[in-house]
Amino acid sequence: xxxxxxxxxxxxxxxxxxxxxxxxxxxxxxxxxxxxxxxxxxxxxxxxxxxxxxxxxxxxxxxxxxxxxxxxxxxxxxxxxxxxxxxxxxxxxxxxxxxxxxxxxxxxxxxxxxxxxxxxxxxxxxxxxxxxxxxxxxxxxxxxxxxxxxxxxxxxxxxxxxxxxxxxxxxxxxxxxxxxxxxxxxxxxxxxxxxxxxxxxxxxxxxxxxxxxxxxxxxxxxxxxxxxxxxxxxxxxxxxxxxxxxxxxxxxxxxxxxxxxxxxxxxxxxxxxxxxxxxxxxxxxxxxxxxxxxxxxxxxxxxxxxxxxxxxxxxxxxxxxxxxxxxxxxxxxxxxxxxxxxxxxxxxxxxxxxxxxxxxxxxxxxxxxxxxxxxxxxxxxxxxxxxxxxxxxxxxxxxxxxxxxxxxxxxxxxxxxxxxxxxxxxxxxxxxxxxxxxxxxxxxxxxxxxxxxxxxxxxxxxxxxxxxxxxxxxxxxxxxxxxxxxxxxxxxxxxxxxxxxxxxxxxxxxxxxxxxxxxxxxxxxxxxxxxxxxxxxxxxxxxxxxxxxxxxxxxxxxxxxxxxxxxxxxxxxxxxxxxxxxxxxxxxxxxxxxxxxxxxxxxxxxxxxxxxxxxxxxxxxxxxxxxxxxxxxxxxxxxxxxxxxxxxxxxxxxxxxxxxxxxxxxxxxxxxxxxxxxxxxxxxxxxxxxxxxxxxxxxxxxxxxxxxxxxxxxxxxxxxxxxxxxxxxxxxxxxxxxxxxxxxxxxxxxxxxxxxxxxxxxxxxxxxxxxxxxxxxxxxxxxxxxx
Amino acid sequence: xxxxxxxxxxxxxxxxxxxxxxxxxxxxxxxxxxxxxxxxxxxxxxxxxxxxxxxxxxxxxxxxxxxxxxxxxxxxxxxxxxxxxxxxxxxxxxxxxxxxxxxxxxxxxxxxxxxxxxxxxxxxxxxxxxxxxxxxxxxxxxxxxxxxxxxxxxxxxxxxxxxxxxxxxxxx
Numbered sequence: 015x016x017x018x019x020x021x022x023x024x025x026x027x028x029x030x031x032x033x034x035x036x037x038x039x040x041x042x043x044x045x046x047x048x049x050x051x052x053x054x055x056x057x058x059x060x061x062x063x064x065x066x067x068x069x070x071x072x073x074x075x076x077x078x079x080x081x082x083x084x085x086x087x088x089x090x091x092x093x094x095x096x097x098x099x100x101x102x103x104x105x106x107x108x109x110x111x112x113x114x115x116x117x118x119x120x121x122x123x124x125x126x127x128x129x130x131x132x133x134x135x136x137x138x139x140x141x142x143x144x145x146x147x148x149x150x151x152x153x154x155x156x157x158x159x160x161x162x163x164x165x166x167x168x169x170x171x172x173x174x175x176x177x178x179x180x181x182x183x184x185x186x187x188x189x190x191x192x193x194x195x196x197x198x199x200x201x202x203x204x205x206x207x208x209x210x211x212x213x214x215x216x217x218x219x220x221x222x223x224x225x226x227x228x229x230x231x232x233x234x235x236x237x238x239x240x241x242x243x244x245x246x247x248x249x250x251x252x253x254x255x256x257x258x259x260x261x262x263x264x265x266x267x268x269x270x271x272x273x274x275x276x277x278x279x280x281x282x283x284x285x286x287x288x289x290x291x292x293x294x295x296x297x298x299x300x301x302x303x304x305x306x307x308x309x310x311x312x313x314x315x316x317x318x319x320x321x322x323x324x325x326x327x328x329x330x331x332x333x334x335x336x337x338x339x340x341x342x343x344x345x346x347x348x349x350x351x352x353x354x355x356x357x358x359x360x361x362x363x364x365x366x367x368x369x370x371x372x373x374x375x376x377x378x379x380x381x382x383x384x385x386x387x388x389x390x391x392x393x394x395x396x397x398x399x400x401x402x403x404x405x406x407x408x409x410x411x412x413x414x415x416x417x418x419x420x421x422x423x424x425x426x427x428x429x430x431x432x433x434x435x436x437x438x439x440x441x442x443x444x445x446x447x448x449x450x451x452x453x454x455x456x457x458x459x460x461x462x463x464x465x466x467x468x469x470x471x472x473x474x475x476x477x478x479x480x481x482x483x484x485x486x487x488x489x490x491x492x493x494x495x496x497x498x499x500x501x502x503x504x505x506x507x508x509x510x511x512x513x514x515x516x517x518x519x520x521x522x523x524x525x526x527x528x529x530x531x532x533x534x535x536x537x538x539x540x541x542x543x544x545x546x547x548x549x550x551x552x553x554x555x556x557x558x559x560x561x562x563x564x565x566x567x568x569x570x571x572x573x574x575x576x577x578x579x580x581x582x583x584x585x586x587x588x589x590x591x592x593x594x595x596x597x598x599x600x601x602x603x604x605x606x607x608x609x610x611x612x613x614x615x616x617x618x619x620x621x622x623x624x625x626x627x628x629x630x631x632x633x634x635x636x637x638x639x640x641x642x643x644x645x646x647x648x649x650x651x652x653x654x655x656x657x658x659x660x661x662x663x664x665x666x667x668x669x670x671x672x673x674x675x676x677x678x679x680x681x682x683x684x685x686x687x688x689x690x691x692x693x694x695x696x697x698x699x700x701x702x703x704x705x706x707x708x709x710x711x712x713x714x715x716x717x718x719x720x721x722x723x724x725x726x727x728x729x730x731x732x733x734x735x736x737x738x739x740x741x742x743x744x745x746x747x748x749x750x751x752x753x754x755x756x757x758x759x760x761x762x763x764x765x766x767x768x769x770x771x772x773x774x775x776x777x778x779x780x781x782x783x784x785x786x787x788x789x790x791x792x793x794x795x796x797x798x799x800x801x
Numbered sequence: 802x803x804x805x806x807x808x809x810x811x812x813x814x815x816x817x818x819x820x821x822x823x824x825x826x827x828x829x830x831x832x833x834x835x836x837x838x839x840x841x842x843x844x845x846x847x848x849x850x851x852x853x854x855x856x857x858x859x860x861x862x863x864x865x866x867x868x869x870x871x872x873x874x875x876x877x878x879x880x881x882x883x884x885x886x887x888x889x890x891x892x893x894x895x896x897x898x899x900x901x902x903x904x905x906x907x908x909x910x911x912x913x914x915x916x917x918x919x920x921x922x923x924x925x926x927x928x929x930x931x932x933x934x935x936x937x938x939x940x941x942x943x944x945x946x947x948x949x950x951x952x953x954x955x956x957x958x959x960x961x962x963x964x965x966x967x968x969x970x971x972x973x
Contacts, residue, residue, distance in 0.1 A: 039905040042913030043897060045848020045888035049914060052847035085807040141833065149806070216948050218852040218860055219914045270850070270914025271948050303853040515912030515949045688908045688950060695951030719857035719946070727942035727952040732935075756951075 029524035029534050030747075033684035036520045037539075038268075048267040050222040050239045051300050058224060059088055061286060061299040062143035064133040064150050065308060066125035069377035069712030070159035070172065073123060073132065073152060080149040081135060086142035089293050090150070091134045091285070093122040099288050101253050103279055106347030106382075107434065112184045115175045115375070117344035119281030125154075126174055126343035127379050128714055129308025131281050136289060136297055159377035161712035163317060163338035166374040174343055174375035183341045183373040184348060188355055190430025191366035196332035200323025204402050209781045210391045210761065212315040212340065212706040213699065215384050216724055217514065219270020220301030221280065221310060225287035227294070234261045236287045237298075239269045241277035242552025244510050247544045249279050250287065258544075261287075265512030265542030272514035273696070274383040275310040277554035278346050282309075307717040312706055313350060313384035315340035318395040323366075328407050328414040332366040333358060335395050339373040342380030348373065349555075350381060353388035353434045353486070360396050361446040361482050361650060362418040367431065377712035383554060385696050386757040389485055394782065397481040397762035401769065411480055411766065412454060419446040422740075434555075435489040437645035443740040444676060449482065449652040452674040452736045457654060470774060475659045476669070477771025481762035482653075486646035487677070487751025488560025488742075495565040496547040497526060497573045498636040501620060503597055503612030505530060505537045505573065507566060510550020511558050512542030516753070517685045518558070522566050524682060525747070529570035530577075532594045536611065547638065556751025560647050563681060564745045569639035576632045580618045581609050583631040647742040649750040651675040653697075653759035657767040661775070661793050664786030666702055666768060671733040673759075677752040678741045686752045687735060693756020695730040700757065701764035702784050703729060768792075817881035821846070822890030830877045837861045839877035840887060848888040848917045852946070859945030862918035863887050869925035869944075888917035891924065900924065903958035911949030919945045919955065933963045 041047055078090040093100060102116045120131045133150055137143035158172025165171055166181035174181055197203060224237040234256075240246050240263075247263035254261070269276070282299055290297040301310070316339050323332040335358055339351040355369040400418075404411035420427050422445045429439040457478070466476045496508040507526045509518060519539040527534035540546060551557075574594070581599035582589040585607055593602050599614065601607040618633050627633060656670040673694055680686050703723040707715035716722040741748030761782050768789065769779040777792035790796065818827045821844060828843055837854075840846045840863070852860030854873045861872045864886035891898050897905070900923060910916045919942065926932065926941045938959040942952055 035905050035908070038913065039910060040897065042910055042916055043888075043901040043904055043920070044892050045846065045917055047848065047913050049847075049850070051841075052850075054845075080806065083804065083806050085805050141831075217912070217914075218858055218946065218948055219850065219912070268913060271912045273948065303855065303858075515910075517911070684908050688911055688954065691951035691953045692911060692949045693951075696948070718855050719853050720855070724858075724946050724948070726944075726946060727939040727956065730951050730953075732953045732956065 029527045030681050032524070032682065034520055034524060034682055035684065036517045037523070038517060038519050042268065049219055049270055050224060050237055050266045053237065053266060055224060055296065055298060058296040058298045059136045059138060060140040060143050061134055061136050061289065061297050062140060062147050063131050063282065063299065063305070064147045065305070066121065066128055066130040066132055068125060068154050068156050069128050069161065070157040070174070071125050071154040072157060073121060073125060074155055075153040076133060077151040078133060081146040084142065084146045084149060086138040087146045088136045088138070088295070090146065091289055092132065093120050096120060096285070096288065099253055099284050103281065103284070105345045107349040107352060109184050109186060109348055111186060112345060112348065113178060113180065113182060115178065115344060119284040124176065127377050127712065129305070129379050131285070134285055134289060136293060159711045161378060161708040161710045162376060163315070163340050163374040165710055166376050167338065174377055181375045183345055183375050184371065186371045188369045188431045189367060193332050193334050193366040193368035196366035197321060197323050197334060200331045201325050202406060203321060203323045204399065204406060205319070205321040206399065206402060207780060208318045208320065208394050208398055210314050210316050210394055211783060212312050213704040214307065214312045214706055215273035215275035215310060217271025217273055217276065220303065220306045221276060221282065222298070222300045223283055223286040224296065224298035225290040226296035227291045234287055234291065235264065236261060237264045237266060238283060239276060240265055241272040241512060241514060241554055243512055243542050244544055244550035245552050246279060246283055250284065253284055254288065263544045269512060269514040272553060273385045274387060274554065276514065277552055278311050278382045304717055308379055308714060311346055311380050311382035313381050313387070314391060314700065315381070316354065316391040318391065320395045320399050322399045322403060324403055328403050328409060328417055330362055330364045330418050333364050334368040336370040337372070337395070339371060340376050340378065340381055341373045342376060342378050344380045346380045346382040349383055349434050350388040354392045356431045356433045356439045357389045357392035357483070358396050359429050360393065361420055361484050363420055369431065378708055385693060386754050387555065389483060389754065389758045390697065390700060390761045393481055393483045393759055393762045394765065398765060401766045410459065412450060412459065415480065415482060416447065416450055419450065421447065433486050433646055435486070435646050440645065441484060441648040442742050442744050444484065444648060444650045445738050445740050446482065446650060448738045449650060449674045449676060452738065453480065453652055453654040453672055456672050456734060462656070475661055475771040477657050477659065477767040477769065478654065479763040479765065479767025479770055480652065480654050481759035481766060483651055483758045485556070485649045485755055485758060487556035487649050488643055488647040489555050489557050490643050491551065492640045492642040493558065493561035493565055494547050494550055494638060494640040495562055495569045496636065496638040497569040499573065499577060499611060499615045499619060501615050503610055503615055505532065507537060507539045508546035509539065509541040509562055510547050511553045511562055513553060516558070516689065517682070521682045521685055522562065525563055525566045526570040529567045530574045530594065533596055536597060549640065556649070556753040559681060559749045559751055560742065560745055561641050561643060563747045563749050565639045565641040567746055568641065569637040572637040572639070573635065576635045576637065577611065577614055579632050580614045580635065583628055584609050584617065641745070644744060647678070647744050647750040649677045649752065649755055651755045651759060653763040655763045655767045657764065657771055659768055659771040659789060664789035666784055666789065668698070668731050671731050673733045673756060674736045674738060675752065675755050676738040676740050677755065678750040679739060679748040680737065681747070681749060689752045690735060690756040691733065693754055694733050694760060695725055697757040697760025698730055698764070699725045700783060701761040705783050705785065815878050817878055819880050819882060820884040822886060832876065832878055834877045835873055836875040836877050836880050837872035840872060846887050846889050850914050850917060852915060858915070859922060860915045860918040862921045862945065864921050864925050867925070867928070869922045886921065888920055891920060899962060900927070903961050907954040907958040907961060909950060909954035909958045915945060915947045919947065923959070931963050932959045935960065
């Protein structure tokens with residue numbers, strides 16, 4: 015299904031494009047939010063989970079006798095009691111070459127990472143449940159383990175999956191052109207190795223699941239603060255071997271942050287509803303912060319070995335990147351490394367590309383998508399090399415970029431690789447030179463170089479770093495919206511996807527109101543409940559604006575046509591002479607002739623029981639639209655940072671941060687800027703502060719916020735934002751995603767800036783995050799830090 | 802049947818009397834119950850949220866006897882005799898306070914989970930004096946963690962409060 019853009023709609027609208035404040039805010043500001051653990055569940059029992067203390071071990075025995083005898087404990091479950099649900103939790107994205115290993119909801123014979131579930135205690139409250147965990151005895155036989163891809167790939171390394179031949183999960187190569195030949199003939203070739211470390215999502219609300227089997231309706235009701243309620247419902251239906259309508263999955267109205275980890279599917283989501291059915295009593299499980307550190311999926315750890323070939327003028331001739339990706343103990347999905355593979359070329363014309371992935375199993379909690387999802391690492395590899403080319407040729411890094419950018423008249427631009435959604439990596443629209451110009455118009459490069467030189471003489475080290483990126487967003491397969499005229503004469507928009515702070519209740523009311531041509535006050539948006547709309551995919555991969563947006567637009571436009579038709583029939587006039595005004599449809603120029611939306615609903619939806627209606631009167635005024643994108647739509651952006659590096663302490667101060675972003679048409683600038691600002695903070699965390707450290711054998715070293723530094727208001731400067739608008743031709747709103755663009759370039763731009771600042775020392779910045787130790791090691795040439 | 806184990810006998814409960822958002826009440830609570838869990842589970846004030854339960858993220862911040870405190874690090878029994886303020890007590894008669902209004906106007910919240918902790922930290926801070934500079938705003942926000950907003954909206958919200966005070970001539 016190919017669609018042409020109707021950008022003209024943007025001009026006629028009254029709500030789209032306006033920076034409306036949010037409908038969600040009042041309840042959230044007054045303590046009236048509806049987060050999962052805030053819901054009045056009443057007498058739900060509470061679960062706590064015993065998790066592995068070993069990165070790799072065989073479980074010889076689990077003794078739960080004492081735990082079961084604790085007063086207030088209802089039941090204790092191990093794999094022995096959960097046979098029917100010991101089934102594979104399949105990865106989201108697979109590959110024919112994947113060294114497939116089964117992931118179970120709860121460990122049976124082996125544990126493969128610290129944090130893997132071993133037993134579930136259900137008790138009258140969480141305090142008792144946690145007491146009971148202390149009474150469970152596990153007899154482990156510790157096995158050798160690996161805490162990094164480097165350890166995993168060593169000859170003779172312990173195997174994460176006993177019986178497997180290798181720790182390699184998948185080895186994939188994508189190529190465009192003839193990279194090997196180009197490397198041999200390129201006038202200049204540079205190479206470097208870059209390491210990016212693990213970090214977490216750190217939604218301030220952890221994961222949570224509650225469930226009750228309703229004996230009256232014979233339906234299992236699951237409350238789950240997931241980003242993807244329909245996905246979880248389908249997984250549960252498959253594992254429990256029931257029809258999809260026998261499960262109602264509800265993502266509460268408010269979810270305390272997502273960022274990717276809540277879009278994955280976890281053992282706890284299988285265990286808790288099943289246990290509720292087994293004990294015939296409602297149960298809830300609320301993840302605590304320690305559990306979040308050791309059991310929610312993470313991301314980022316990759317090691318890139320990059321080679322670039324270029325000519326005398328800095329034109330890119332060939333890019334070769336071979337990278338190791340830490341998959342963790344199981345493959346939850348290959349989306350992250352496959353996104354890395356195709357994000358590498360970014361906004362540049364590169365005739366020859368070799369992108370090679372070696373994904374490894376390690377004895378660490380599995381990795382999966384996290385805001386940025388494989389892109390920050392790819393941008394580090396690419397953009398750090400752009401700076402190295404500039405250094406090598408003695409020209410400005412911005413100039414090297416300019417010479418290589420894809421030009422605005424080259425769209426659609428086929429890169430020659432395949433994107434994560436299975437479609438060819440073809441950029442739909444963009445204006446990369448305008449992004450670069452946007453930065454250069456805000457920074458006087460010549461003046462900065464003068465200031466930098468003068469500062470160096472006083473022992474102050476300033477640096478400028480740039481990073482550009484292209485980001486596939488709005489991926490398939492589809493997303494839906496159901497729009498209804500209610501008996502109160504209002505329009506109810508139901509979305510499948512659940513928000514985690516993105517403001518769906520506001521922005522999709524804007525879209526619906528404009529498509530309907532009605533007062534936005536008549537539109538209500540609800541979301542995240544499988545009983546509202548049968549199918550959906552969920553909130554992830556910056557996909558909702560470009561999938562739900564068009565679905566709401568289409569369904570609401572169709573609903574308008576139905577409403578006008580009913581009014582025409584009732585007013586005995588032609589549809590052409592009618593318009594929606596306030597809460598009624600009026601004859602244009604004769605406002606006395608009108609019929610209210612409530613009356614339309616009463617006649618067309620409620621009807622008169624058993625009575626026929628005129629042939630031309632539409633009935634049941636509701637429309638459902640599923641928008642199916644043909645491919646991803648490609649957002650883009652640029653980050654520029656100016657830093658000051660203290661060579662005594664290793665402290666990095668960000669003096670200026672500029673972010674240019676292009677996500678096509680903007681539905682609500684307030685919300686889009688909010689996404690970019692939040693992403694920017696996350697990117698700074700990844701660049702300088704956040705590090706989920708592990709020992710060589712997989713022991714997590716940072717499992718609290720005393721050890722894992724999340725950025726506070728002291729660390730995150732206010733960036734200077736600017737927008738470039740290149741509408742997508744691939745959806746009727748011309749929109750693209752904006753949820754991750756703030757994060758993606760920051761690790762690379764900060765690293766570029768720090769290396770630029772430290773050029774007098776010849777410092778090489780090859781590892782992130784840039785903690786003081788790493789900065790000082792780069793300045794003084796100290797050996798690499800050991801875990 | 803083996804003997805049951807009882808870690809938490811009824812004798813471990815104590816009576817406490819405290820004032821919460823202006824209302825005085827007495828409660829019979831377990832000694833090990835945290836103040837946060839007490840407010841959420843026993844009193845039903847679920848607007849106070851738990852983010853880390855080790856005193857770092859600040860989501861559970863409330864005001865106890867005029868000081869912003871982490872309710873995850875206190876036991877309910879330690880609040881005996883205290884006066885507690887939570888997010889539910891801020892807006893009166895359905896009207897948002899100027900701070901809450903400024904948060905909305907400046908998109909200072911996204912998911913909203915950490916918001917009540919920020920609000921209570923700031924209410925306590927603003928009682929000590931106005932927040933007039935960006936540096937003061939950032940300092941006053943630095944005890945809490947937000948993962949969604951990047952803090953920019955909160956800084957703007959705080960500065961808008963001091964600006965409007967200035968315009969109204971109310972600044973000390």
